[in-house]
Amino acid sequence: MSLLAYLSSFVLIALAIKVYLKVTTRWCQNKVCLVGKTVVVTGANSGLGYEVSLEFAKRGARVILACRNEDKAKQARDQIISETQNPNVVVKLVNMASLASIRNFASDILKSEKRLDILINNAGTGILRNEFTEDGLQVLMQVNYFGSVLLTMLLMDLLEKSSPSRIINVSSILAKQANLTKGNLNTYTGMSVCYPNSKLGLILFTMKLAKLLKTSSVSVYSLHPGVIDTNIFNNVPIVGSIITQYFAKYFFKTVEEGIQTILHTALTPGLEIYSGKHFEECDVVETYKTARDLELMETIWKETMRLIKCEEISEKLQLDAKR
Numbered sequence: 001m002s003l004l005a006y007l008s009s010f011v012l013i014a015l016a017i018k019v020y021l022k023v024t025t026r027w028c029q030n031k032v033c034l035v036g037k038t039v040v041v042t043g044a045n046s047g048l049g050y051e052v053s054l055e056f057a058k059r060g061a062r063v064i065l066a067c068r069n070e071d072k073a074k075q076a077r078d079q080i081i082s083e084t085q086n087p088n089v090v091v092k093l094v095n096m097a098s099l100a101s102i103r104n105f106a107s108d109i110l111k112s113e114k115r116l117d118i119l120i121n122n123a124g125t126g127i128l129r130n131e132f133t134e135d136g137l138q139v140l141m142q143v144n145y146f147g148s149v150l151l152t153m154l155l156m157d158l159l160e161k162s163s164p165s166r167i168i169n170v171s172s173i174l175a176k177q178a179n180l181t182k183g184n185l186n187t188y189t190g191m192s193v194c195y196p197n198s199k200l201g202l203i204l205f206t207m208k209l210a211k212l213l214k215t216s217s218v219s220v221y222s223l224h225p226g227v228i229d230t231n232i233f234n235n236v237p238i239v240g241s242i243i244t245q246y247f248a249k250y251f252f253k254t255v256e257e258g259i260q261t262i263l264h265t266a267l268t269p270g271l272e273i274y275s276g277k278h279f280e281e282c283d284v285v286e287t288y289k290t291a292r293d294l295e296l297m298e299t300i301w302k303e304t305m306r307l308i309k310c311e312e313i314s315e316k317l318q319l320d321a322k323r
């Protein structure tokens with residue numbers, strides 16, 4: 001095949017995929033106003049976190065950008081304020097790879113904020129090396145999973161006080177490829193399993209938390225946002241930069257398309273009956289096979305609480321659920 005033929009095939013395939021994505025992407029239809037509401041978005045300086053923070057700010061919310069890099073976060077804040085004219089957008093620093101940093105962040109929020117209506121656990125990373133953090137936790141599992149769990153547990157009192165409130169856990173369809181056990185929860189399971197395990201962890205956490213919150217007005221959802229053109233692929237060795245530079249623009253969803261299921265779960269009225277469920281394309285979907293083992297859900301919950309030293313809050317939630 002000549003170079004011209006290759007190029008035309010590439011363009012045709014890219015066009016077909018773009019048309020398919022435009023036709024199949026579901027858009028969050030509601031126009032819920034967020035004046036008087038407070039939202040925390042982790043990983044808010046780029047990709048989905050940035051775009052969803054922009055949308056919340058447009059709707060009048062107080063938006064807390066929870067980021068690890070001060071310069072990037074301030075740049076995001078300034079851009080959002082200048083685009084929305086909403087001055088109520090603030091930066092608070094948190095490194096999801098450090099339990100101490102998450103504890104400091106949460107205690108600052110509990111001291112300084114009167115309410116918390118929506119928590120978006122969005123911060124995440126694609127591939128990281130086989131390393132452990134100062135907390136003795138596998139780094140990718142900590143950033144993508146343990147960190148979000150700890151943050152949610154620490155902010156629970158404020159979420160309950162502000163209820164009806166919502167927690168959104170940004171997971172991934174790759175959770176279908178997970179092979180999670182109590183034994184490998186805190187180990188490096190290789191590039192192709194570690195990320196899926198972290199995302200399945202979030203789905204199991206969502207399911208268990210919803211059970212414990214059944215009698216409260218705090219609801220919790222997990223979701224797959226789609227495959228989106230963001231920085232997430234940058235640290236995938238070799239193919240990462242090829243994907244970002246040559247493919248993502250043509251074959252993946254835009255960030256505006258990518259935030260629709262996050263907006264839907266965070267804002268659509270009446271969704272509380274689906275608390276604990278998983279969403280794709282602004283709709284509840286059947287739980288992935290890997291997330292159907294309720295015994296695994298309990299085991300992973302217990303082991304997680306032990307590893308992040310959160311047993312006290314967990315016990316309190318279990319007692320409240322029994323009342």
Ligand SMILES: NC(=O)c1ccc[n+]([C@@H]2O[C@H](COP(=O)([O-])OP(=O)(O)OC[C@H]3O[C@@H](n4cnc5c(N)ncnc54)[C@H](OP(=O)(O)O)[C@@H]3O)[C@@H](O)[C@H]2O)c1
Nearest residue numbers: 043046047048068095096097123124172227228230231232
């Ligand atoms: N893009 C997709 O196709 C896709 C598909 C399924 C699920 N997701 C999920 O969507 C979420 C958002 O990702 P994205 O696609 O928008 O990618 P992104 O543009 O790379 O955004 C990831 C965000 O997480 C932050 N982050 C990474 N490590 C952190 C840490 N240790 N502490 C605090 N923040 C940290 C990043 O901050 P820095 O800028 O400082 O690194 C960035 O703000 C992730 O959970 C991802 O797994 C994405």
